[in-house]
Amino acid sequence: MIVITGATGQLGRLVIQSLLRSVPASQIVAAVRSPEKAQDLGALGVVVRQADYTQPATLRAAFAGADKLLLISSNELGQRAAQHRAAIDAAKEAGVKLIAYTSVLHADTSVLGLAGEHRETEALLKDSGLPFVLLRNGWYTENYTASVPTALAHGALLGSAGAGRIASAARADYADAAAAVLTQDAQIGRAGQVYELAGDTAYTLADLAAEVAKQSGKPVVYNDMPEAQYKAALVGFGLPEAIAGLLSDSDAGAAKGALFDDGRALSRLIGRPTTTLAASVTAALAG
Numbered sequence: 001m002i003v004i005t006g007a008t009g010q011l012g013r014l015v016i017q018s019l020l021r022s023v024p025a026s027q028i029v030a031a032v033r034s035p036e037k038a039q040d041l042g043a044l045g046v047v048v049r050q051a052d053y054t055q056p057a058t059l060r061a062a063f064a065g066a067d068k069l070l071l072i073s074s075n076e077l078g079q080r081a082a083q084h085r086a087a088i089d090a091a092k093e094a095g096v097k098l099i100a101y102t103s104v105l106h107a108d109t110s111v112l113g114l115a116g117e118h119r120e121t122e123a124l125l126k127d128s129g130l131p132f133v134l135l136r137n138g139w140y141t142e143n144y145t146a147s148v149p150t151a152l153a154h155g156a157l158l159g160s161a162g163a164g165r166i167a168s169a170a171r172a173d174y175a176d177a178a179a180a181v182l183t184q185d186a187q188i189g190r191a192g193q194v195y196e197l198a199g200d201t202a203y204t205l206a207d208l209a210a211e212v213a214k215q216s217g218k219p220v221v222y223n224d225m226p227e228a229q230y231k232a233a234l235v236g237f238g239l240p241e242a243i244a245g246l247l248s249d250s251d252a253g254a255a256k257g258a259l260f261d262d263g264r265a266l267s268r269l270i271g272r273p274t275t276t277l278a279a280s281v282t283a284a285l286a287g
């Protein structure tokens with residue numbers, strides 16, 4: 001049995017799609033906060049169980065019989081370390097044999113504000129005594145291509161990443177990596193492995209603006225601004241303060257290289273090149 005938490009999230013759904021290529025649906029458990037959102041997964045034969053990080057009893061029941069557990073980090077910023085602790089405790093009680101956890105690129109040294117909760121979770125995993133694998137995921141390219149419609153509307157892509165090089169990859173690439181660790185030979189899924197996962201090629205936000213301009217045939221330039229000004233602009237576009245702060249902090253981190261890695265562990269793990277920036281822009285323009 002392979003159990004996936006956050007299975008109704010964007011990454012979780014892609015992991016399940018990837019697993020279904022090699023694992024019978026009846027051996028996959030979608031552990032989800034809201035089972036009503038997982039009816040389509042149930043229709044595929046995937047086992048759906050309720051698992052809310054804030055309700056430990058649901059976690060213990062959801063993880064029962066699991067050989068491997070993919071703990072997809074929660075999106076409830078500020079609550080995550082406590083939520084992940086509950087999941088790790090439940091995994092231990094349920095006798096899970098291996099946990100893979102979606103951390104962040106270079107979690108141990110990252111300057112990103114969001115890395116703190118990942119560091120805490122990695123420490124909890126080490127203290128738990130459970131065998132674990134760290135999937136230190138870099139940035140999703142979709143985080144940036146989500147801005148393509150706004151950039152086209154204004155002729156400018158805003159950010160505060162300066163000339164920082166960003167080695168992002170598509171969510172589907174990280175999902176395939178998680179599926180590989182959960183299903184492939186013992187060497188790849190060996191306990192103690194730490195995978196620094198990032199795209200094969202890196203780009204600056206000026207490169208991204210140029211790619212959008214090239215593919216759309218419309219003028220788009222990159223407009224770099226100080227972190228506080230970028231945050232204010234995002235709030236002005238209607239983003240909640242916390243999300244705006246997270247994005248601007250991440251851009252400031254990117255300027256210092258926090259989203260860069262050239263180890264190519266991701267493409268080695270998935271056995272193919274990572275999705276190119278050009279392909280991600282094409283997908284974003286197609287809507």
Ligand SMILES: NC(=O)c1ccc[n+]([C@@H]2O[C@H](COP(=O)([O-])OP(=O)(O)OC[C@H]3O[C@@H](n4cnc5c(N)ncnc54)[C@H](OP(=O)(O)O)[C@@H]3O)[C@@H](O)[C@H]2O)c1
Binds near residue numbers: 005012051140
């Ligand atoms: N690498 C990156 O660039 C990047 C970017 C953004 C986020 N992340 C991290 O990677 C994770 C996965 O990414 P994603 O794109 O799949 O995010 P997502 O679509 O927001 O999915 C997050 C998942 O967490 C689940 N969740 C939240 N609170 C929960 C709770 N109390 N109990 C159980 N499940 C809970 C959500 O459940 P529901 O489906 O019920 O809402 C959802 O399935 C995120 O949660 C975040 O930690 C990484």
